[in-house]
Amino acid sequence: MSFADLGLSDKVLQAVAAAGYTEPTPIQANAIPHVLARRDVLGIAQTGTGKTAAFTLPMLTMLESGRARARMPRTLILEPTRELAAQVVENFERYGTNHKLNVALIIGGVSFADQDAKLMRGTDVLIATPGRLLDHFERGKLLLTGVELLVIDEADRMLDMGFIPDIERIVKMVPFTRQTLFFSATMPPEIERLADMFLSNPQRVEVSRPASAATTIEQKLVATSSEAAVKRDTLRKLIRAADELKNGIVFCNRKRDVALLQRSLAKHGFSVAALHGDMDQRARMQALDGFRSGEVPLLVASDVAARGLDIPAVSHVFNFDIPHHAEDYVHRIGRTGRAGRAGHAFTLVARGDERSLSAIESLIGQPIPWLDGDLGSLSGDEGESEESRPRRRGGRKESARGEARAEGGRRVRGRRSASDEKAAEPLPSSEPRAEAPRRSSERPSHERARESRRPGHRHDDDGDTPLGLGEHVPAFLMRPVKLKKG
Numbered sequence: 001m002s003f004a005d006l007g008l009s010d011k012v013l014q015a016v017a018a019a020g021y022t023e024p025t026p027i028q029a030n031a032i033p034h035v036l037a038r039r040d041v042l043g044i045a046q047t048g049t050g051k052t053a054a055f056t057l058p059m060l061t062m063l064e065s066g067r068a069r070a071r072m073p074r075t076l077i078l079e080p081t082r083e084l085a086a087q088v089v090e091n092f093e094r095y096g097t098n099h100k101l102n103v104a105l106i107i108g109g110v111s112f113a114d115q116d117a118k119l120m121r122g123t124d125v126l127i128a129t130p131g132r133l134l135d136h137f138e139r140g141k142l143l144l145t146g147v148e149l150l151v152i153d154e155a156d157r158m159l160d161m162g163f164i165p166d167i168e169r170i171v172k173m174v175p176f177t178r179q180t181l182f183f184s185a186t187m188p189p190e191i192e193r194l195a196d197m198f199l200s201n202p203q204r205v206e207v208s209r210p211a212s213a214a215t216t217i218e219q220k221l222v223a224t225s226s227e228a229a230v231k232r233d234t235l236r237k238l239i240r241a242a243d244e245l246k247n248g249i250v251f252c253n254r255k256r257d258v259a260l261l262q263r264s265l266a267k268h269g270f271s272v273a274a275l276h277g278d279m280d281q282r283a284r285m286q287a288l289d290g291f292r293s294g295e296v297p298l299l300v301a302s303d304v305a306a307r308g309l310d311i312p313a314v315s316h317v318f319n320f321d322i323p324h325h326a327e328d329y330v331h332r333i334g335r336t337g338r339a340g341r342a343g344h345a346f347t348l349v350a351r352g353d354e355r356s357l358s359a360i361e362s363l364i365g366q367p368i369p370w371l372d373g374d375l376g377s378l379s380g381d382e383g384e385s386e387e388s389r390p391r392r393r394g395g396r397k398e399s400a401r402g403e404a405r406a407e408g409g410r411r412v413r414g415r416r417s418a419s420d421e422k423a424a425e426p427l428p429s430s431e432p433r434a435e436a437p438r439r440s441s442e443r444p445s446h447e448r449a450r451e452s453r454r455p456g457h458r459h460d461d462d463g464d465t466p467l468g469l470g471e472h473v474p475a476f477l478m479r480p481v482k483l484k485k486g
Contacts, residue, residue, distance in 0.1 A: 006032045009061040011098035016057070019094055025050040026207035032058050035181060040202040042155075042195060043183040049207070051183045055151050056091045060099055062149070063124050068102055071119050072146035073126035076174065078133070078167070080157045081304050082107040082281060083288060085127050088153070092125060101125060108132045109281025116141050130158075130166035137173065144173040152198070155184040156191045156327060164194065171198050185334065186327040213330055213364050217337035219345045220371040221357070223378055226350035232264050235320055238346055239270070239298070247297040248316035251332050253324060255302050261320060262300040272298040275305050306331040314338070319347035322356045326363040351375055 003016050003024055024032070027045035034041050035058035045051055059075055068074050079085040085107050092103050104118040106128035112135075119126075119142055126133075136142040150171070152158055158167060182195050182202070196202075213219065224234040239245065250265075252258045255276040262274035273287040273296045290296040292311055299305065300320075306328055314336045323329050329347075337343025347368070349357055354375075361367050 001029050003057075006057075007036050007061075008032070008057055009064055011064065012057055012060050012095060015060075015095045015097050018097070025054075027051055027205065028054045028057070030205045030207055031055070031183075034203045034205065035059075035179075036061065038179050040179060040199045041181045041183075042187070042192075042199060042202045042204045043181070044187050044204070044206040045183075045185065051185075052088060052091050052153070053095070055153075055181050055183060056088070056095055059125065059149060059151075060092070060096050060101075063101055064099065068122035068124045069146060070122050071141065072143045073104070073119075073123040074146060075125050075149040075151070076144065076147045076170075077125065077127045077151040077153060078158065078170070079127065079129055080154050080163065081277075082109065082129060082284065083304065084153065085129055086285070088127050092127075103127065106132050106136060107281070109284075112136075112139075130163055130170060134166060134169065144170070145175060147174040147178050149179045149181070150174055151181045151183070153183050155182040155195055156186050156188065157184075167198070186330060188327070213333055214337045214343070216340060217333055217343040217345050219333065219368045220347070221368050221374070222346055222348050222371050223373060223375045224348045224350055225378065226352060228260075231320065231348055231350070232261065234348060235261075235318060236265070236268055236270075238318065238348075242316055242344065242346075244315060244344075245297075246313065246315040247291065247294065248299075248318055249291075249305060249314060249332075249335050250298065250300045250318045250320050251306065251323070252300065252302060253321040257321065258300050258302050265298065265300065270298055271296050272300055275299055275301040277302060277304050303328055303332070306335070311335065311338075313341070315342075315344065317343070317345045319345070322347055322349055322353045322360075324356065326356070326359040329360045330364065346371070349375065351378075 001024065002022065003013055006024060006029065008016075025045075027043055027049050031041055031043045031054040035055060043051060043054060055077075063074065066074065077085075077088055079088060085105060089103060089105050092101070096103070101124040102118070102122055103125045104115065104123040104127070106115050106119075106126060108129065108131060115132075115136065119136070133142070137144070152167065157163075180199050180202075182199060187195070222234060222238060224231050235250070239248070242248070250261065250272075252261060255278050258274050258276045262272050265272045273290055275284055275287045279287070287296070287299065288305075291299040303323070317333050317336045319329070319332060323332060333343070333345035336345060347357075357368075
């Protein structure tokens with residue numbers, strides 16, 4: 001089957017041919033006819049199989065007729081991250097060379113004024129992240145009543161990671177008669193039920209088993225300690241020993257670990273960049289552009305880079321942390337082995353990661369082989385790293401010397417010399433000896449009462465503690481009472 005058999009327009013076919021593509025991928029071949037037929041589509045396919053073009057190409061064909069109005073986009077594409085949104089814009093620029101369409105990118109980290117100007121000129125295709133889209137709507141700069149086609153890309157992530165309230169608000173803003181497309185690499189049952197709320201009698205296009213990994217990816221597990229320094233040592237050895245390493249993405253679960261690992265790799269001589277959600281948009285795009293161009297061969301990233309980023313020539317993926325969600329594993333390793341190329345994926349596994357590993361293997365339906373032994377092969381000193389081992393040995397020596405000194409001190413204290421005994425005796429003094437203090441019972445009552453009122457004074461539990469007012473009775477209580485005669 002060729003692209004000409006799918007019903008695309010001549011302008012689109014010319015752009016596809018100019019891009020060097022001759023045959024559609026399975027998801028494209030099955031989804032494009034349904035999109036052109038104005039049906040709702042739920043598309044499920046492996047990552048890296050061309051899902052973006054599966055909705056981009058028919059949209060270009062459908063937008064050839066009609067025109068946009070100010071602040072009223074004709075089509076709306078929602079993406080979970082800024083990088084994915086920018087990548088969809090690149091697809092429209094590549095395949096829409098023969099079209100005169102206005103494409104607007106609405107994401108955070110960019111000036112509101114520039115985006116408002118684009119919306120005011122009229123937008124055929126609006127590509128946005130949910131948060132910034134709602135910001136424009138609440139400012140009164142955007143109307144969604146003219147949306148004819150709504151696309152929710154990476155549907156499981158959009159619905160599963162806190163976007164549900166935003167998606168529900170946006171769906172209520174667009175016309176009820178709009179066409180809706182969902183595309184994702186994974187679709188768990190609970191997420192699919194949510195998708196059914198927004199789709200009307202959808203055509204399900206499933207060209208591969210959900211959450212399956214590409215067969216061109218070689219997957220390996222690497223046993224390591226849970227100590228951060230040891231894991232960094234293991235990762236560096238793994239990168240240096242990797243065969244045919246052209247470039248690679250290292251995934252971490254937390255943003256702060258991304259920055260820490262990037263600095264550690266740079267300190268050990270690696271050319272590496274970082275990418276995570278707390279970076280400003282300019283720094284994120286700069287890091288991504290450097291990695292795509294090959295200027296920086298290693299990219300340490302959070303899961304912001306796991307979804308849909310199209311970098312065809314990534315040779316290796318390293319999971320520094322095993323992902324919390326099994327579906328994220330499929331997306332992470334899907335950054336390599338794209339478009340039929342061979343890829344390599346290594347996952348560092350420590351004790352305590354067994355449950356997450358079991359969920360991943362259950363999801364993909366196959367066990368992942370170990371590289372150089374499983375967790376049971378770890379030695380007893382697995383907690384030592386190359387950096388900490390010398391200090392730890394030195395620490396043991398210092399500890400031994402300290403114990404020896406303490407023991408020697410105990411022996412010396414155990415046998416006191418005669419001179420020590422003599423020195424311990426009180427020296428005679430020519431001064432008169434001070435009078436020994438009187439016992440509490442021998443002191444006058446007013447002295448004892450005054451002492452008890454001093455701050456911090458504590459009575460001894462010797463039976464002399466006075467009860468009530470003690471032996472001292474105030475004078476006013478000793479006055480005779482005069483009774484009135486009745």
